[in-house]
Amino acid sequence: MSRTMKAAVFLGPNRIVLDEKPIPEPGPLDALIRITTTTICGTDVHILKGEYPVAQGLTIGHEPVGVIEKLGSAVQGYTVGQRVIAGAITPSGYSAACLCGVCAQDGPGTKYGFKPLGGWRFGNTIDGAQAEYLLVPDAMTNLAPIPDGLSDEQVLMCPDIMSTGFSGAESGAVRIGDTVAVFAQGPIGLCATAGARLMGASKIITVESVPARMEISRRMGADHVVDFTRGDVVDQILKLTDGRGVDVAIEALGRQQTFEAGLRVLRPGGTLSSLGVYSSDLTIPLDAFCAGLGDHKIITTLCPGGKERMRRLMDMIASGRLDARPLVTHRFKLAEIEAAYDLFANQRDGVLKVAITP
């Protein structure tokens, strides 16, 4: 094994480049995995554009599929050569946040064990997955073996897209017979649609305007796809629900407009489940909020991580409940990652997700 590896490194705004880095050495609780497939996330584009600050020189990416190359001295229960994934969020397992059930806000090194977004380490606070090798921290909490018979691309959406998307429906506590609206049908919104369908919604209305995304939205479970360029979204959704409104609205874009529309289509007592990454303050309109008296819930969720979550998601793939492969529209070699960023950041050619293989 060589001593260095290729990695996609952030050098500054609009500069993510392929660079050479030393292959890291696992500490006692870590595992080193050889990446076989990874991908680019919308968050990575925020990093690329300088909108979300990370350290110069950091390797980007948080969606790893790979093979165990080396295990830390204290890691038990795994073997070198196993095919594994790890979630985008890699909780420690032992922080107060984890023990309280909010693993994504993991703060093992902090006084009280909570840290906002602390579970998001790959490509944020430690080197990420767009590389030939990746160090997975707290390996026993995070490494999930890939079931036999599943390809890399079949499980590539599990670390982030499926986990986040499904959590939109889960945090909304979708019940059998609910009506659900999902705002935006990018990869995460599409998986939120699939999640709402998997949890028993009787009517799913999605909001999108790109024809290819509208089409895949239906395949993922939408009963109606509302085109926001063809009239007011709130009006259209209320009309489709005959004026009743929805039980659960899922925001999957991260904009004031969709957040607000989500509130406006809720029936009294409904839940707005928010997945989007916002980039400015939000306004809650007084009327849409019934002056605070509408028994509304607004719930935000950061991608759930940990090996058990990954196991469950892969089981859903293995049992045919969801085929996430249609989300992978383009394929690149790691060596071409700069081109991949260019395509993905500019949303060219109908791209949904790209597969990157070192």
Added chain:
Amino acid sequence: MSRTMKAAVFLGPNRIVLDEKPIPEPGPLDALIRITTTTICGTDVHILKGEYPVAQGLTIGHEPVGVIEKLGSAVQGYTVGQRVIAGAITPSGYSAACLCGVCAQDGPGTKYGFKPLGGWRFGNTIDGAQAEYLLVPDAMTNLAPIPDGLSDEQVLMCPDIMSTGFSGAESGAVRIGDTVAVFAQGPIGLCATAGARLMGASKIITVESVPARMEISRRMGADHVVDFTRGDVVDQILKLTDGRGVDVAIEALGRQQTFEAGLRVLRPGGTLSSLGVYSSDLTIPLDAFCAGLGDHKIITTLCPGGKERMRRLMDMIASGRLDARPLVTHRFKLAEIEAAYDLFANQRDGVLKVAITP
């Protein structure tokens, strides 16, 4: 029995006056109760000021304690002469909202059975309790007999103040060992404090500046009372939690400032339980909201009603778990209600709640 009664009637902004009205006749599902004690709520002051529109000529008030005078033809299980209360919110019991567990958004006459704030009828959409007699709709869903030995003043806070205040802690899902902050210690905030204590919070921090309210806040369960005139509230609360933040913040004022401070003192994954009636749009600051990635919950609650809720609250009084009498600071005859409004609306003389007796 006379054919007319005295009632506090809304005639227009700043004009709630005592007037003469016919005593109503119960329909098949109604009950007529003779009011023995009632009170004025902050919401009534909004009505008085013209900030919350109600029909001209409406009798105001939604906190009745009384005696059954007459039962509708289809009402069973009660007897004339029973001492009873009804909640401020009087759900029908049969709307979709009720059957979904959000009774306060009751819409029995609507197509889908939901109506924002629909369960609030007294002094809002039908004549209210500041009168000699009150018609209680859907009596079998709403009339709760007063346990023997409890006085009117002991149960006077149940219909609204205790039910709303406790719901702040309940909707926040306070658990044994939680740290809770309660913003504002008016009557509802004080009951939210009591509710947090009753549900097992280990540390309760309240925010208030009026010395008498600070004092009663401690009696209701506060471990620390933060005076917002003596420094930044967020700083003070974070200091009292040693930087950790609170598990649950309860907003009991209805202002941007307290709503925002509630978000800012939450630990990641915490819940903001909002009780306040807001009068303008709200802003969610991006940083306090972790850009939507903090696993935060914002939950609003309108006063839970119905006879079972009232029974539970009165049982808490009967068993000595809470003595709400200290909240009643002033007493008036119904004939003096204009003076009572004047005192209460202007928050003079340390008033918390007034008892009004016809």
Added chain:
Amino acid sequence: MSRTMKAAVFLGPNRIVLDEKPIPEPGPLDALIRITTTTICGTDVHILKGEYPVAQGLTIGHEPVGVIEKLGSAVQGYTVGQRVIAGAITPSGYSAACLCGVCAQDGPGTKYGFKPLGGWRFGNTIDGAQAEYLLVPDAMTNLAPIPDGLSDEQVLMCPDIMSTGFSGAESGAVRIGDTVAVFAQGPIGLCATAGARLMGASKIITVESVPARMEISRRMGADHVVDFTRGDVVDQILKLTDGRGVDVAIEALGRQQTFEAGLRVLRPGGTLSSLGVYSSDLTIPLDAFCAGLGDHKIITTLCPGGKERMRRLMDMIASGRLDARPLVTHRFKLAEIEAAYDLFANQRDGVLKVAITP
């Protein structure tokens, strides 16, 4: 309209006969519906056999599909001629049980508002649905209009079979990615299978031995159907889960054997959701129960009723999430109901459910 009607009446053990009865007159809160389709339930067979006592002369049946014939004087929001269903369980809406969320234990006439099984009135404490006409109590809580375009047979399973079956998965709190076992694939077990599938289970294992039921079990969502005549059920299920056990076991038969097997296949911390009607004391084996230290849950559920539940179930049918028609295997006229009982009670000819039309 004639003054009398045909009705299937219980006269004593093994004697349910078609008889003539007066058509009832609705009280203020009732509705009279003309039955267009109904069915026979396993519970009716218990009544037939004298195993479950009901009053002599009672009309049997609790699964009505019909048309509103006449409304009580206080009933609003419906019109004569509407096609409706009502649940097998007809809660009042105003009892303490209803206001506590356990509508099926409704006790409106009791001191505390709870009565075991009190919500089950049709064919138990009041005349039931196997007749030309049916009086529906508390009509505003219970009548659910049938969506346009749905036939009687499409919604015939909603009042009991779907509501009960789905509740097995709901009370088990099936989550995305769970493994679920369902014991027995009669009509309710089949709907429990469908419910588990609709809520996102990744692996569903059902237990049955009748080939036709095994086949329909797969159509309803089973991944594996275990034949209990071909080896120990617990062994087979543990093998199919690779030794892990299931997250949720659903009992849909009402026998010690299946109850016990349900416990034995649970992973630690799992839930046994019990739907069966038992006919003798149950034994919890010490080992299967980990001496009380396995973090197990045993949850029983009586068919959820009320119009909102019915609406949700019919919406699931309308949106194509479930086609329950395959459960209806035989059709009879009401005049032939004695033959229908004979077929159904003896489980002849592969019968699952019969449709009875007056």
Added chain:
Amino acid sequence: MSRTMKAAVFLGPNRIVLDEKPIPEPGPLDALIRITTTTICGTDVHILKGEYPVAQGLTIGHEPVGVIEKLGSAVQGYTVGQRVIAGAITPSGYSAACLCGVCAQDGPGTKYGFKPLGGWRFGNTIDGAQAEYLLVPDAMTNLAPIPDGLSDEQVLMCPDIMSTGFSGAESGAVRIGDTVAVFAQGPIGLCATAGARLMGASKIITVESVPARMEISRRMGADHVVDFTRGDVVDQILKLTDGRGVDVAIEALGRQQTFEAGLRVLRPGGTLSSLGVYSSDLTIPLDAFCAGLGDHKIITTLCPGGKERMRRLMDMIASGRLDARPLVTHRFKLAEIEAAYDLFANQRDGVLKVAITP
């Protein structure tokens, strides 16, 4: 520091003796703590009597209070000399069970990550706390610093008695205004009583016959203490609830009689929260179970562990919500532990719990 230590070792039925053992050396994830106070649990008496099998030579005890003596190489966030406790249950933090929220069924070394009772390691599968030193596994998940100002005896009940007792109320989901019955007022039952009180029960009925325990039961929160020697317990409780029954029954003894009485006093839809360690099969009487149709829940809970749970419990002590010191009725040196076992196992001299100090 000496190389050997004193420890209470199980040598066979009725033989727990003080012996000399090597002081263990912490592995990378462990911590060595010097025990300053510990105690004997009812479970230890089962071990003593040979009713619960453990390995010969094992050190007994699972309720440690101590000082960190040495930290494993990979343990961060603690310092030698800190006063700490660890729960009776020491979950790994990284097993599937932990990541599913059932830490007590922790199975880090197993294929699927679940193991019945797997989180109970001290004095069960590894050496326990009745010794001068104790090796705490997965120290970062389990070590909880003792707040300044709290004595050993103040926190001695946290590792097991309080955690288990409170969980009885928590698993029963006691709500404000509930009526709760607690069967048996040994140390765990007493803490269940305290837990029900802390969660807002309006009426708490406990069952006990020992006068001293009846007295302390009242101090812990009981409104009524029923003496089972003075008449049928079920009758007495139903009378105290005026025939209504209780919302939650907590079983804290582990016998058929109390389990069954718990079911019999439940209102329809109520929850039996079971804490007892049973020693034989249980019978569920058909009538008490409403043939499976009473919407009953039976929930078992094994003592919740982990540092966050311990922190919360100690915070409750620190804030004065509960004073658990009255539970400690006798004190012994570790050298006298055989006498302590003799007193405790035979329940002499009004013993509740003993404090053992090395």
